[in-house]
Amino acid sequence: MLNWTPSMQDSIMPTDRTIAVLSGKGGTGKTLVSVNLAAVADQATYIDCDVEEPNGHLFLKPSSVSEQVITVGKPKVDQKLCDGCRICSKACAFNALAVIGKQLLIFEEICHSCGLCMSLCPQHALKEVQKPLGVVRKGSSGSVSFLSAEMRIGESSAVPLIKALMREKQTGLTILDSPPGSGCLVTETVSHADFCLLVAEPTKFGSHNLAMVHELVMLMDKPCAVLLNKTQDGENPSEEYAKTHNVRILGSLPYDKELAHLTSEALVASRENEHYRSYFSSLLQEVKDASDSYPQR
Amino acid sequence: MHQILILSGKGGTGKTTVASTFIALSHAKAYADCDVDAPNLHLVMGSFETERKSDYFGLPKAEIDGTLCTGCNRCFEVCRFDAVIPGPTYQIDPIACEGCTYCLHVCRADAIHTRPVKVGDLKLYERKEERFSTATLTMGSGTTGKLVSEVKKQLKENIPETEVAILDGSPGIGCPVIASLSGVDLALMVSEPSVSAFSDLKRVITSARQLQVPVAVVVNKYDINPTICGEIEVFCFKEGIPFLGKIPYDKQVVTSLNGGENLACLNTPASQAIKRIYEKTLQVWKEQVRL
Amino acid sequence: MIVAVPAEEQKLDSPLCVSFGRAPYYCIFDTEKQKSSFIANEAAQSPGGAGIQAAQDLVDAKITTLITFRLGENAAKVLHAANVTLLKALNLSIADNINAMQENKLAELDAIHAGFHHAH
Numbered sequence: 001m002l003n004w005t006p007s008m009q010d011s012i013m014p015t016d017r018t019i020a021v022l023s024g025k026g027g028t029g030k031t032l033v034s035v036n037l038a039a040v041a042d043q044a045t046y047i048d049c050d051v052e053e054p055n056g057h058l059f060l061k062p063s064s065v066s067e068q069v070i071t072v073g074k075p076k077v078d079q080k081l082c083d084g085c086r087i088c089s090k091a092c093a094f095n096a097l098a099v100i101g102k103q104l105l106i107f108e109e110i111c112h113s114c115g116l117c118m119s120l121c122p123q124h125a126l127k128e129v130q131k132p133l134g135v136v137r138k139g140s141s142g143s144v145s146f147l148s149a150e151m152r153i154g155e156s157s158a159v160p161l162i163k164a165l166m167r168e169k170q171t172g173l174t175i176l177d178s179p180p181g182s183g184c185l186v187t188e189t190v191s192h193a194d195f196c197l198l199v200a201e202p203t204k205f206g207s208h209n210l211a212m213v214h215e216l217v218m219l220m221d222k223p224c225a226v227l228l229n230k231t232q233d234g235e236n237p238s239e240e241y242a243k244t245h246n247v248r249i250l251g252s253l254p255y256d257k258e259l260a261h262l263t264s265e266a267l268v269a270s271r272e273n274e275h276y277r278s279y280f281s282s283l284l285q286e287v288k289d290a291s292d293s294y295p296q297r
Numbered sequence: 298m299h300q301i302l303i304l305s306g307k308g309g310t311g312k313t314t315v316a317s318t319f320i321a322l323s324h325a326k327a328y329a330d331c332d333v334d335a336p337n338l339h340l341v342m343g344s345f346e347t348e349r350k351s352d353y354f355g356l357p358k359a360e361i362d363g364t365l366c367t368g369c370n371r372c373f374e375v376c377r378f379d380a381v382i383p384g385p386t387y388q389i390d391p392i393a394c395e396g397c398t399y400c401l402h403v404c405r406a407d408a409i410h411t412r413p414v415k416v417g418d419l420k421l422y423e424r425k426e427e428r429f430s431t432a433t434l435t436m437g438s439g440t441t442g443k444l445v446s447e448v449k450k451q452l453k454e455n456i457p458e459t460e461v462a463i464l465d466g467s468p469g470i471g472c473p474v475i476a477s478l479s480g481v482d483l484a485l486m487v488s489e490p491s492v493s494a495f496s497d498l499k500r501v502i503t504s505a506r507q508l509q510v511p512v513a514v515v516v517n518k519y520d521i522n523p524t525i526c527g528e529i530e531v532f533c534f535k536e537g538i539p540f541l542g543k544i545p546y547d548k549q550v551v552t553s554l555n556g557g558e559n560l561a562c563l564n565t566p567a568s569q570a571i572k573r574i575y576e577k578t579l580q581v582w583k584e585q586v587r588l
Numbered sequence: 589m590i591v592a593v594p595a596e597e598q599k600l601d602s603p604l605c606v607s608f609g610r611a612p613y614y615c616i617f618d619t620e621k622q623k624s625s626f627i628a629n630e631a632a633q634s635p636g637g638a639g640i641q642a643a644q645d646l647v648d649a650k651i652t653t654l655i656t657f658r659l660g661e662n663a664a665k666v667l668h669a670a671n672v673t674l675l676k677a678l679n680l681s682i683a684d685n686i687n688a689m690q691e692n693k694l695a696e697l698d699a700i701h702a703g704f705h706h707a708h
Contacts, residue, residue, distance in 0.1 A: 028309060093398050095637025115375065203554055203555060264490075266492035479607070
């Protein structure tokens with residue numbers, strides 16, 4: 001009788017699994033951990049969800065990159081039909097419309113594409129047209145399928161771009177390199193995750209932001225665990241937080257000048273150095289085991 | 298109000314460490330944390346005598362009155378933000394709702410109204426003559442430049458006009474950074490010697506220049522990659538940007554900050570470097586203000 | 589001419605507000621009647637598009653001229669469409685700026701900056 005373990009199941013039938021790597025604080029090592037976890041897997045999709053300041057491409061250096069323009073609907077006015085009644089501009093919650101005489105001015109970067117103005121216009125002078133929001137880039141880097149997006153400068157909301165990235169998700173393992181903070185881009189990213197890996201540094205700043213992002217993950221009802229990064233001797237407020245709040249600690253990655261240097265050169269440490277390849281492989285297995293211990297959602 | 302802003306582009310380069318040291322060295326009475334998404338400055342500024350909190354409201358969000366809802370589904374059909382949750386009584390997800398009011402307009406049962414939603418807290422701390430302005434955003438909110446503007450406005454309204462304020466900025470190049478740059482005399486960029494940080498540094502410098510704010514650069518943890526540090530120095534030279542110094546990686550910084558000690562009181566390699574940089578920054582700032 | 593000037597306080601001898609869209613008040617000066625008044629800026633509290641809304645409100649108040657330090661490109665678009673003259677403010681009080689304008693000493697505003705796109 002075979003003992004059916006989750007890792008056996010993986011090699012026969014890859015489980016769909018989406019892991020979000022978060023930190024709350026910037027510079028803690030989200031990208032470091034994300035690119036390395038993706039690189040050591042047999043096959044994985046890496047998605048750079050930090051669409052305002054994407055960095056994953058610097059490390060994974062994807063090839064065969066194809067770009068797809070993502071559009072979003074914006075109103076366009078037929079001035080001949082517009083009589084300057086202002087029903088649209090008064091209704092717009094975002095102040096994206098102004099009326100000078102009978103001329104309607106539309107401010108596309110402020111517009112949130114909700115569609116209300118078009119539905120209200122008594123003269124049917126407003127139609128929806130598709131305008132570029134940003135680009136999604138797809139490529140490959142070794143065994144990693146790479147996805148990232150860049151927002152057009154000035155656009156007000158990047159959330160549709162993250163949704164567009166998620167539509168490209170494939171089966172198997174997906175690693176989401178999340179944006180920093182706890183704002184709407186993070187909540188959008190986390191909403192697509194099965195499991196969250198919280199990366200924390202051993203400073204007061206780190207533990208404070210760990211608390212913030214842990215609270216968010218709990219609010220969104222996602223299972224999670226902590227990875228302590230850049231650890232050194234002495235107290236670790238993040239470790240203390242995890243212990244007092246019963247958050248599983250999957251491991252720690254000590255501060256290491258060699259690793260810092262490799263990362264500063266935008267090299268994927270697990271591809272350069274056997275020690276790190278082995279470390280991140282074990283970490284990936286820990287993450288898989290941890291996420292398996294929660295019921296499928 | 299005169300303002301010196303500490304920015305970085307990439308997060309985690311040491312803005313708050315440098316800002317808190319500057320505040321101690323200058324005996325500044327006015328300072329603010331503009332990183333409303335993940336504020337950290339308060340963790341190293343000690344305790345204060347009083348804290349004044351005020352609610353910060355964003356766009357009003359939709360709310361459905363379950364007693365009036367007929368379940369006609371029109372709101373669900375028009376909402377583009379996946380904010381309507383159908384069910385025996387329909388509900389609005391306040392995190393997803395963007396406040397566009399489309400649902401309100403289509404509801405025939407008059408069951409939907411908007412309500413003001415608190416999206417953060419504005420805080421003002423006082424300690425003798427010191428005033429520290431900061432804010433926190435509720436999770437899931439879109440980070441707004443407006444809250445950053447409120448943080449600066451709150452500081453300005455509570456300090457004498459002649460005071461120089463030191464502002465701990467936020468990472469990135471989005472609206473909060475743009476809002477923090479408004480009216481600033483000098484933006485000091487704290488970078489680090491990595492490909493990622495260098496790339497982000499260039500982007501944030503572009504934003505600062507668009508707003509006609511003078512910039513200066515320092516590199517933190519420079520010994521992790523002296524080569525890239527050198528590339529940043531050359532870039533600054535070519536762009537006519539003052540390069541004010543390099544700070545070595547210093548394990549002691551972590552221990553001191555965790556212990557609540559300000560680097561201004563220490564004599565470690567990093568703190569010495571920051572002190573020299575502080576003097577140079579003051580110099581550059583004085584030149585800018587005279588212009 | 590009807591001139592608008594962004595104001596921090598409702599006092600003619602106070603300095604201008606550095607922001608256009610989020611100024612708490614505007615001083616409205618009628619050159620024919622040589623009279624000034626202050627109106628509150630309803631748009632100041634908007635999370636986004638404050639400059640656009642403020643510009644719309646001023647156009648509706650029939651201003652012909654705006655004196656300001658800075659102006660975002662969206663507000664500028666609204667004011668251009670209404671043919672409002674844009675003048676660069678000097679580092680003086682509201683009253684002194686108005687006098688300077690009447691003596692033709694104010695230059696046209698050239699520095700229009702990118703909008704502060706406040707979202708959500």
